Amino acid sequence: MTMLSKYHVPGLAIEDHSIDVPLDWTGHEPGRAFDGETIKLFYRVVTAPEHVHDDLPLLIFLQGGPGGAGPRLNSPTSDGWIEEAIRHFRVILPDQRGTGRSSRVDTHTMVRIAATHDDDDAVAGARAQADYLKKFLADSIVRDFEHLRLTEFGGRKWVTMGQSYGGFLTLTTLSLFPAGVIASFTTGGIPHVPADATEVYEHTFPRMARKTACFYERYPQDRERAAAIADRLPTAAQVAEFTDGLTGRAPTPMMRADAAHRPGTIAAMAAHGFPLLPNGDPLTVERFQCLGGDFGMKPSFERVHWILDDAFLDGDGTVRDGSPLSDEFLSKVMAATSSRPLYWPLQEFIYANGELDEPIRWAAQRVRDCRSEFDAVARPLNFTGEAMFPWMFEQEGALLPFRPAMDLLMEDTRFGVIYDEDQLARNEVPLQAAVYFDDMYVDSGLQLDTLSRVGDSHYWTTNEFEHDGLHGPLVFKHLYDEALNRGDLEELF
Numbered sequence: 178m179t180m181l182s183k184y185h186v187p188g189l190a191i192e193d194h195s196i197d198v199p200l201d202w203t204g205h206e207p208g209r210a211f212d213g214e215t216i217k218l219f220y221r222v223v224t225a226p227e228h229v230h231d232d233l234p235l236l237i238f239l240q241g242g243p244g245g246a247g248p249r250l251n252s253p254t255s256d257g258w259i260e261e262a263i264r265h266f267r268v269i270l271p272d273q274r275g276t277g278r279s280s281r282v283d284t285h286t287m288v289r290i291a292a293t294h295d296d297d298d299a300v301a302g303a304r305a306q307a308d309y310l311k312k313f314l315a316d317s318i319v320r321d322f323e324h325l326r327l328t329e330f331g332g333r334k335w336v337t338m339g340q341s342y343g344g345f346l347t348l349t350t351l352s353l354f355p356a357g358v359i360a361s362f363t364t365g366g367i368p369h370v371p372a373d374a375t376e377v378y379e380h381t382f383p384r385m386a387r388k389t390a391c392f393y394e395r396y397p398q399d400r401e402r403a404a405a406i407a408d409r410l411p412t413a414a415q416v417a418e419f420t421d422g423l424t425g426r427a428p429t430p431m432m433r434a435d436a437a438h439r440p441g442t443i444a445a446m447a448a449h450g451f452p453l454l455p456n457g458d459p460l461t462v463e464r465f466q467c468l469g470g471d472f473g474m475k476p477s478f479e480r481v482h483w484i485l486d487d488a489f490l491d492g493d494g495t496v497r498d499g500s501p502l503s504d505e506f507l508s509k510v511m512a513a514t515s516s517r518p519l520y521w522p523l524q525e526f527i528y529a530n531g532e533l534d535e536p537i538r539w540a541a542q543r544v545r546d547c548r549s550e551f552d553a554v555a556r557p558l559n560f561t562g563e564a565m566f567p568w569m570f571e572q573e574g575a576l577l578p579f580r581p582a583m584d585l586l587m588e589d590t591r592f593g594v595i596y597d598e599d600q601l602a603r604n605e606v607p608l609q610a611a612v613y614f615d616d617m618y619v620d621s622g623l624q625l626d627t628l629s630r631v632g633d634s635h636y637w638t639t640n641e642f643e644h645d646g647l648h649g650p651l652v653f654k655h656l657y658d659e660a661l662n663r664g665d666l667e668e669l670f
Contacts, residue, residue: 374541392482
């Protein structure tokens, strides 16, 4: 192993490691030598101090996302499942390629790729960006982990623990590399197979309307607050019309992505009176609606309520005509809705499996366009959930450099194979899934439909927890106990 450092945080012994993996796995097999461009895969090994010298079985954590780094732990209880897991396992926490301390993908990466092409060949630059991003999806991620298992852990089989998108990675692992897995646990993360992004959003948008109604039932005063805030904000279309007019000619994705124009654009929006977030992004109704992306994790209603509580500057903070929005409110909205690299750029492509019958073409936006209750002018204002929209890549500074690639990816039909339905049907690796009945992000009905067609799969359906149930100790303990009692871990314990 390539050891970088070895240390303790309270209650945990930690080792930091890094290995090289191919940027492009095409033509290469995990566990074997490779050539061509490489990237770094970073991972941590976490152990209870009293078990440092024990020969414990291995458990690898498949983080949510897409674009998820491993958790940064302050103690065994800071991410609750860890406390229970280290009683039985040596836990491996990788940073998925493109995230954390692995070779990272962000705005700098996109700018660097574009810069390798002449200004008059911007389309080629966008194509290079798009093809690069494709290498950070599930087919590459699980090959990284299989290579890690074979080269750094002597080919020992391990248990996988998948949270959210980590459940998607679990089915990819069971499709491509089942021989390396003893058992798999998942929480809130069984994708529908066959995968279809449009189908996902057709389920999630109605759920978000119900979630918003529940939020207003709990905090009736926030119905008026949300409407009053939205009435003070421009729509994404209004901002686009204004900024496009600054150029004097029809803008292209390349022009919108040009960071050199951003300071002037910010100044022009401020002079026009558009509310701006501290980083210069315009606050539109649509971005304000994105506060609902947190509604599937407790105590999300409370977090959003307290953001709205600080919205108005004048008087005692109640809704007042003419009161400006407070700086504190703008800062909180920015923090709650800011994008992290890869999360939004890859959001809809996690459903792309092999050769698609038709391009994805902004699935969430297409579904939203058919639901008038989510219009920016609709009242009561409905919040949106985990969904990306084209305006994000035109108006958010952190996403602007991704826009040229996004336009191409949305028209692509060829992606890596991430699921093998026949292999999943004959799966022999015990799979224990926690299915949250009211999961806002991954529809429980779709999860159960998939599980009905996966061999040796078992599920526990509960409404006691929401999507972040794994952050406490009880969900992992339940999955572990179920698997142990059924004999799925017999070769380990």
